[in-house]
Amino acid sequence: MESDVRWYSRRFPTIFVSGSGALLTDIAGRSYIDFFSGAGALNYGHNPPALKKALIDYIERDGIAHSLDMRTSARQEFISAFTNKILRPRNMRFRCVFTGPTGTDAIETALKLARKVTGRSNVAAFTNAYHGTSLGSLAGTASLDKRRSAGISLENVDRYPYDGYLGAEQNTIPLIAKLLSDPGSGFVPPAAFIVETVQSEGGLSVAKQAWLHDLADLARKVGSLLIIDDIQAGCGRTGKFFSFESQGIEPDIICLSKSISGFGLPMSLVLIRPEIDIWEPGEISGTFRGNNHAFVTATAATDYWTDRDFLDRVERNIEIIDDWLENVAESLPQAMFTKKGVGLIRGLHTGVSDLPKTICDYAFQAGLLVETSGAASCAIKLLPPLCMDSAQLSDGLMILSEVVRRSLS
Structure with missing residues (x-):
């Protein structure tokens, strides 16, 4: 009775009945190691x-479940915990905007605010970007396959080359700056630049620190806001809570979703600088801005970021994956693998057609969930839970090693 539009049930063709940590169990009692993590919605397993x-x-105790944007104890406790355990230790001053429960809701809200603040209509997005599938966020998404699903023209977005798009050593910011300063280029300064520091769906490209600094400087120079889409790369996926923490940039708006609830419950959060909080009461709305169950688990999840054992385990797991990627890329030159990503959002890009899909199919048969990435599914993407047992992580990587060799035979 389901529509043919479903996707992941085709990629992982079984019926799952339970999950614990990094393990899923299906209706036949078979266990799978999960390197998919709900497409990044289950960072803590x-x-x-x-x-x-x-x-x-x-x-x-009959806690409030639904409340729109009315005050509840769950909402207040989350705001307090997030402020005290996440924002203040990082010297960050932001106000919280709770949007509808999906990542694309967060992006739509960020774009609306940027346009309201600047009075400009166009937004600058980047090659291979993915920002969601509602019309505003889809306009910022680069994938032609996804854009075609709109059925109408997607406007008010200018597309610029992401870091490395014109070559690994080519800084694309001077080109963008030239286009914006030249009255004959046809380009005008945008309301905002929206960017992922790691293009998770776009092939796992990572923006260099210097490029991000130049982008932030350019945004300030032309009077545009800087929006960081941290929906998949945030909440610890890169090893830091925010993906841009070690980059030394200060965005105007940050979009979070996926793992912000910590439990896979629908929740989205937009962080905005107080100076640009010019919303009128009720100017954005949504029935499910008050998912109190998500507030409860999100509050509990902030404790991870004050737990030294958790942080040490994340670092160990990053080292394990680093070593594995290096070994596989060097030992299998025929696969033409290139290491991609950062932290625990990692992968291998290959020039061998259809190899990533073959690897993912074989991996499922071997008891491992893993997905592809990139416009042409050119990379294998690894999203294991951040704090999974290191021995279990190694077991999953061992399965993947065997599968990769099988796929090349």
Whole structure:
């Protein structure tokens, strides 16, 4: 009775019944190591015990479930925990905007605010970007296949080359600056530049620090806002809570979703500088801006970022994946692998046609969930839970090594 539009049930053709940590179990009792993590919505794994307990306790005491944007204890506790454990330790001053529950809702809200603040209509997005599938965010998305689904023209977005698009050593910011300063180019300064520091769906390209600095400087120079789309790369996926933390840039707007609830519950959060908070009351709305169950688990998830054991495990797992990627790329030259990504959003790009899909199909048969990335599915993408047991991570990588060799035979 389901539409043919479904996708992941085709990629992983079984019926899952339970999940714990980095393991999923299907209806036949077979276990799978999960290197997919709900497309980045399960950074802490399936049913993390501390978050599950907090949620059960809240439900059992008849805590408010739905509240739009009315004040609730769950909402207030999340704002307090997020401010004190995430923002203040990083010397960040932002106000919280709770949007509809999906990542594309967060992007739409960010774009509306940028246009309202600047009075400009066009937004600058980048090659291979992915920002969502509602009309505003889809306009910023680069994939032709996804854009065709709109059925109408997607306007008010100018597309510029991302870092490395014209070659690894080519800084594209001077070109963008030239286009914006030349009255004959046809380009005008945008309301905002919207950018992913790691293009998770776009092939796992990572923007260099110097490029991001130049982009931030250009945005300030031309009076544009800088929006960081941290929906998949944020909430710890790069090893830091925010993907741009070690880059030394200060965005005007940050979009979070996916793992912000910590439990796979729908929730989105837009962080805005206080100076640009010019919304009129009720100017953006949405029935599900008050997912209190998500607030409860999101509050519990902030504790991870003050837990030294958790942070040390994340660092160990990053080292394990680094070593594995290096070994596979060097030992299998026929695959033409190039290491991609950063932290625990990693992968291997290949010049061998259809190899990533073959690897992912074989991996599923071997008990491992892993997905492809890139406009032409040219990369294998690894998104293991941040804090999974290191031995279990190594087991999953061992399976993947065997599958890669099988796919090349």
